[in-house]
Amino acid sequence: MSRDSRRLFQLATLAAACALPSMLQSQVSTTRGLSVGVHVIGTSLATEGNDTRSGGGLSARLGYGFNRIVTGFVHIDGSEIEIPEEQGNGAGLTGAWSMAHAEVGARFHFANSLRRWVPYLETSAGARVVSVKDARVNGQDAGKVDFNGGAFTVGGGVSTFFRQTLAFDVNLKVTGGQFTEIDLGGVALQNLEIEATSVRFGVGIIWWPK
Secondary structure, eight states, rough: OHHHHHHHHHHHHHHHHHHHHHHHHHHOOOEEEEEEEEEEEEEEEEETSSSEEEEEEEEEEEEEEEESSSSEEEEEEEEEEEOOOOTSSSSSEEEEEEEEEEEEEEEEOOOOOOEEEEEEEEEEEEEEEEEEEEETTTTTEEEEEEEEEEEEEEEEEEEEEEEEEEEEEEEEEEEEEEEOEEEESSSSSSSOOOOEEEEEEEEEEEEEEO
């Protein structure tokens, strides 16, 4: 290698070494590796033949970013549903209503590590349960009643990064499916097909621990 070639190579190496820290410092967001999310959620539930009812609760999410785009996750949430005692579910069922989801899914980021805001889409599948505590059916005590079934969810949101590993997150999820079982404690009614749609709007924090 000639002297001029060696000098050019040394200058290129020096320039790359000087530029690397600047490039690393300019990365303001990440979607790779382990992440933990906690959200406050507003929820709604609509079942066939009944009005839509709303409520609120909390959710937790554990994810792992396999690369810049794809993150697998598990998600759980719980919320109270406000249904007036005099209305119940339209079939004489009253009590304290709540709803929970447990899901496994994938999130697809439109990621750019040089940008503070990262939009995404996601899809998941799992289980949904609506519980009625201190239930009364047509005026008779029924204890606890559970409506169980599978659920399929699509959603999307935007994460806005305070720093590279901490983001403020807003998302919206729409879940469809059927309640296929009603658990009355000692008795279970199965093979049902009660269509239900739940919607969740979440505001919270996602953290990527290092």
